[in-house]
Each structure stands twice: as C-alpha cells, then as structure tokens.
Amino acid sequence: MKLDYDYIICGGGISGLLLCVKLTQNIKLSNKSVLLIDPIFPKTENDRTLCFWDSKNTTWDEIIKCKWDNVFFKSNDFNKTLDLGSLNYKMLSSSEFYNYSNSLINTNDCIEVLNADVLNFNDYKTHCTVDTLNNSFTCSKVFNSIMDWAQVKINTKYPLLIQHFEGWVIKTDNECFNPNKATFMDFSIKQNDLTQFMYILPFSKTEALVEYTLFSKDLLEPQKYEDAIKKYLNSSNICDYKVTSKESGKIPMTCFPFFKNNTKNILNIGSAGGWSKPSTGYTFKNIDKNTTRIADYLKSGKSFKNFMTKDRFWFYDLIFLDVLYKENDLGKKLFTDMFKKNNSKTIFKFLDNKSNFIEEFKIMLSFPKSIFMTAVLKRLFKGL
Numbered sequence: 001m002k003l004d005y006d007y008i009i010c011g012g013g014i015s016g017l018l019l020c021v022k023l024t025q026n027i028k029l030s031n032k033s034v035l036l037i038d039p040i041f042p043k044t045e046n047d048r049t050l051c052f053w054d055s056k057n058t059t060w061d062e063i064i065k066c067k068w069d070n071v072f073f074k075s076n077d078f079n080k081t082l083d084l085g086s087l088n089y090k091m092l093s094s095s096e097f098y099n100y101s102n103s104l105i106n107t108n109d110c111i112e113v114l115n116a117d118v119l120n121f122n123d124y125k126t127h128c129t130v131d132t133l134n135n136s137f138t139c140s141k142v143f144n145s146i147m148d149w150a151q152v153k154i155n156t157k158y159p160l161l162i163q164h165f166e167g168w169v170i171k172t173d174n175e176c177f178n179p180n181k182a183t184f185m186d187f188s189i190k191q192n193d194l195t196q197f198m199y200i201l202p203f204s205k206t207e208a209l210v211e212y213t214l215f216s217k218d219l220l221e222p223q224k225y226e227d228a229i230k231k232y233l234n235s236s237n238i239c240d241y242k243v244t245s246k247e248s249g250k251i252p253m254t255c256f257p258f259f260k261n262n263t264k265n266i267l268n269i270g271s272a273g274g275w276s277k278p279s280t281g282y283t284f285k286n287i288d289k290n291t292t293r294i295a296d297y298l299k300s301g302k303s304f305k306n307f308m309t310k311d312r313f314w315f316y317d318l319i320f321l322d323v324l325y326k327e328n329d330l331g332k333k334l335f336t337d338m339f340k341k342n343n344s345k346t347i348f349k350f351l352d353n354k355s356n357f358i359e360e361f362k363i364m365l366s367f368p369k370s371i372f373m374t375a376v377l378k379r380l381f382k383g384l
C-alpha cells in the first residue's frame with residue numbers, strides 16, 4: 001500500500017463516509033487520492049436510526065425508510081401536533097446509509113480503505129502525518145471524525161450534557177400506532193430531577209421504534225433504560241409485543257469549541273468537529289451541509305481554521321445548556337413552554353439556525369426570564 005495521499009479521513013462513520021461520497025460527487029476526485037481509515041469497514045449493521053427534518057423532496061428520499069408530515073409533542077398538561085409546513089420528518093436507517101456509501105466507495109478507484117486504528121495525526125504546515133500501529137502516512141489534508149470525549153470532560157468552561165438513549169423496534173399483535181404521526185417528544189414520563197422523554201417513530205400500525213432519551217450529566221445503568229421502556233409500553237397498554245432490534249448511543253451536548261482544534265490542513269468533522277447541535281443532538285443535517293462545504297473549501301484552497309466559528313445560535317445553545325446543566329429537571333418545562341407558546345414552523349427554523357432576530361426574540365420570551373437573564377449575566381462574566 002502506498003504511504004502518501006492527498007486526503008486522509010480518520011474514522012469511517014457517518015461523517016467520514018458522507019465526506020467520501022461528497023468528494024466523489026462534488027470534486028470528482030480527478031487526480032486526487034483518498035485514504036479512509038477505520039477499524040471497522042465495511043459497516044453494514046443498523047446501529048443508528050438517523051432522523052432529521054427537511055424539504056419534502058431531497059436526495060435522501062431514495063434511501064429513507066419513512067417520512068412523516070406531522071410530529072407530535074406531549075407533556076402532562078399539554079399535547080400538540082406540530083405542523084412542519086413544507087418540511088417532512090424523515091428517517092434513514094444507518095444500514096441503508098452504509099450500503100449506499102460503501103457501494104460508491106468500493107467503485108471509486110481514488111478511494112482506498114485501511115482497517116486500522118488511527119493513533120495520532122499532525123499538521124506540519126507543508127504536509128500532515130497520520131499514524132497507525134503499522135504505518136505512518138503523509139498527506140496534504142486530514143479529516144478527523146474520531147471523538148475525543150476526554151478533552152470535553154476535563155474542560156471547565158463549557159458544560160457537557162450527554163444525550164443518551166436506548167431504542168427498541170417492536171412489533172405488536174394489535175394495532176397500537178398511528179403511522180402518520182411520529183412522537184417527537186413525550187415528556188409525560190416521570191422526570192426524576194432529570195430531563196427525559198420518550199420518542200416514537202411508527203413504521204406501521206403494528207411496528208415502531210420506541211426510544212427512551214435523556215439529556216443529563218451521567219449515563220444510567222443499562223437495566224434502567226430497559227425498565228423505562230417496559231414501563232412506558234405497559235402504561236400505554238402495549239403488552240403483547242416482540243422486540244426485533246435495539247439501538248443505544250450517546251451524543252455530546254456541549255458548546256465546547258471543537259473547531260479550535262482545526263488547523264490549516266486538519267479539519268475535525270462530525271460530532272468530533274462540534275457538528276452535533278448542542279441543544280438537541282441533531283447532527284445528520286449538519287454533516288450533510290458541512291461535507292458539501294468541504295468540497296468548496298478544497299476547490300478554493302482556503303485554510304480550515306475558519307471553517308467553523310461562533311455565531312448567535314452557538315450563544316443561544318450555550319445559555320440553554322448553562323441553564324439545563326445547573327437545573328437538569330427544567331428541560332420538560334423549557335420544551336413544553338417553547339412548543340406551547342410558539343408556532344412550530346418557526347421553532348424548527350430556529351432549531352435549524354435559520355430563524356431571524358424577531359422570531360428568536362419571541363422564542364426567548366417563552367422561557368423563564370429571570371433564570372435566563374441570570375444565566376446570560378453569569379456567562380458574560382465567565383467569558384464566551
């Protein structure tokens with residue numbers, strides 16, 4: 001195998017694979033060589049269900065498993081069907097995504113794959129190096145999607161909450177679900193001083209993914225996730241069911257500036273690049289959008305140092321996380337107030353970082369003013 005490439009992609013998960021796809025499609029890789037390094041390739045299993053809201057017709061429609069016109073929000077004293085307007089809530093199985101990207105990678109001679117662990121990488125300005133146990137590679141650009149949780153955990157400036165969850169795909173004997181409506185958040189479960197909700201994606205009247213999700217500081221013992229799902233199904237009178245698959249995971253919820261690790265020639269991508277929306281954990285759309293931007297950066301030869309910067313949405317997320325970190329039981333109230341007092345189309349625009357100042361101001365007014373004003377002042381004092 002050769003030891004020098006144009007681009008090396010460390011980690012072949014969702015962002016690494018999608019970057020390969022975008023490089024293939026957008027810059028045609030004429031005369032460029034790419035090495036993708038991941039201990040596991042090809043991935044084929046359905047290890048994550050990726051959901052996002054998007055225009056009714058997009059390139060992903062070819063491989064999405066389900067889409068919904070409406071989603072549902074539920075709390076104890078408030079229920080609302082959220083009108084998505086011109087958008088759909090879409091669901092993509094990771095197995096479909098892996099198959100789609102693997103086949104493009106396998107048929108492209110410019111991309112080589114190495115099954116190995118990346119041990120480290122460096123930018124020497126004139127070139128970069130990437131080391132594995134058996135090889136030391138050189139290249140002109142490195143894209144890193146290997147998440148370094150330790151650097152976020154030891155930092156004291158930006159709080160870290162974890163979005164952690166376990167989901168079961170179940171098949172029921174009776175018709176228990178409305179396949180036209182996904183449950184975005186069901187906060188009617190006991191909060192136990194944390195922020196926790198159920199999430200339901202119905203594929204048919206008798207099949208759905210039911211996911212127990214928390215936004216909190218620590219993970220639970222494995223049994224607790226199972227117990228919560230069983231209890232919820234029981235309280236929803238869903239007793240006769242078969243679990244056909246399970247997924248679990250954790251996503252960082254933090255405004256930690258991952259982008260400060262970017263250099264002229266090294267770009268951190270995916271969750272490792274801070275592309276998970278800090279206040280919600282949604283990441284896939286950011287990966288889709290940013291991997292397209294990378295192709296443009298490569299064409300223009302610009303440094304990756306300014307690829308990501310802080311903007312006002314980063315600041316909103318920071319204040320939200322400051323509040324939720326300090327009072328972790330407030331999530332139910334904050335999300336309920338937001339959905340109760342605002343138009344849902346505006347909220348999804350806001351969560352997509354596409355709203356305007358007036359819309360944002362109205363959304364801010366739905367939150368408890370004294371708590372948020374105190375959080376803003378404390379943050380300004382502490383530093384951004």
Ligand SMILES: Cc1cc2nc3c(=O)[nH]c(=O)nc-3n(C[C@H](O)[C@H](O)[C@H](O)COP(=O)(O)OP(=O)(O)OC[C@H]3O[C@@H](n4cnc5c(N)ncnc54)[C@H](O)[C@@H]3O)c2cc1C
Nearest residue numbers: 011012013014015048050051117118249270271282283284
């Ligand atoms: C179960 C689950 C469900 C999710 N659902 C959604 C959703 O509905 N919507 C949404 O927007 N986001 C969702 N996310 C968040 C996010 O979209 C995913 O985590 C996504 O996989 C992030 O892509 P990534 O490339 O950053 O990380 P990953 O896909 O995790 O890829 C990282 C890759 O790095 C590799 N790697 C690790 N260490 C090394 C090493 N030393 N050397 C080489 N390679 C290494 C791993 O094998 C892996 O392939 C979900 C996450 C999980 C876990």
